[in-house]
Amino acid sequence: MSEEIKRIKRELVHKGAVIDIYEDTMEFPDGHTAKWDYIHHDGAAAVIPALPDGRILMVRQYRNALERETIEIPAGKLDNPKEPGIECASRELEEETGYRCEHLEPLLTLHTTVAFCNERIEVFAARNLIPSRQHLDEDEFIDVEAYTMEELKEKIFSGELQDSKTVAAILAYEVKYCQDRMEKRKTGK
Missing domain, CATH: 3.90.79.10 (Nucleoside Triphosphate Pyrophosphohydrolase)
Structure with missing residues (x-):
């Protein structure tokens, strides 16, 4: 199932000293999309x-x-x-x-x-x-x-x-x- 879910866009919302916060646009098998938060840490x-x-x-x-x-x-x-x-x-x-x-x-x-x-x-x-x-x-x-x-x-x-x-x-x-x-x-x- 995860192969059918894909990220179609990643947008940097905040660049911090320890983390970076992104808003991901995700597309699902039925065609609808949703916004997911993603936090990057090194x-x-x-x-x-x-x-x-x-x-x-x-x-x-x-x-x-x-x-x-x-x-x-x-x-x-x-x-x-x-x-x-x-x-x-x-x-x-x-x-x-x-x-x-x-x-x-x-x-x-x-x-x-x-x-x-x-x-x-x-x-x-x-x-x-x-x-x-x-x-x-x-x-x-x-x-x-x-x-x-x-x-x-x-x-x-x-x-x-x-x-x-x-x-x-x-x-x-x-x-x-x-x-x-x-x-x-x-x-x-």
């Missing part, structure tokens, strides 16, 4: 920084769209659409948390809002962290906090933690990296 990367004791470093920052502070994993926009996600994730890890990591491991890739936006976020796991220092942008005010996996899951299921990339990344990290540890505790091996 992409981003994020990272789950795990301390040796298993706690995860999170960043607390104000988000204008929600008019409140949020707790999230470190993340940022690609400097350009061709920048490798791993480079962006490494940069954001050090800028936002004051830690770096020599080897980031791919965790998952997600699209945040598929109905109207093409934003793609590559998420990496950072273990064996090396202390460094924060390099915040002039408009960034970030507090770094460490949480156990249980504390983070409690925040997810209570509704306190709602950022989609963060929720997906935490749950994926738990499945990929924490399940073996939990099984060993249960079996005593």
Whole structure:
């Protein structure tokens, strides 16, 4: 069916610093047309920084769209659409948390809002962290906090933690990296 739906026109409505907003004219199999919103984003990367004791470093920052502070994993926009996600994730890890990591491991890739936006976020796991220092942008005010996996899951299921990339990344990290540890505790091996 999607082969029968086609875009016949794309018009730039607003060019922003982070996103571009378009109005698409779509044609359907029965011949009628409709206007659809489309938001272009160059992409981003994020990272789950795990301390040796298993706690995860999170960043607390104000988000204008929600008019409140949020707790999230470190993340940022690609400097350009061709920048490798791993480079962006490494940069954001050090800028936002004051830690770096020599080897980031791919965790998952997600699209945040598929109905109207093409934003793609590559998420990496950072273990064996090396202390460094924060390099915040002039408009960034970030507090770094460490949480156990249980504390983070409690925040997810209570509704306190709602950022989609963060929720997906935490749950994926738990499945990929924490399940073996939990099984060993249960079996005593």
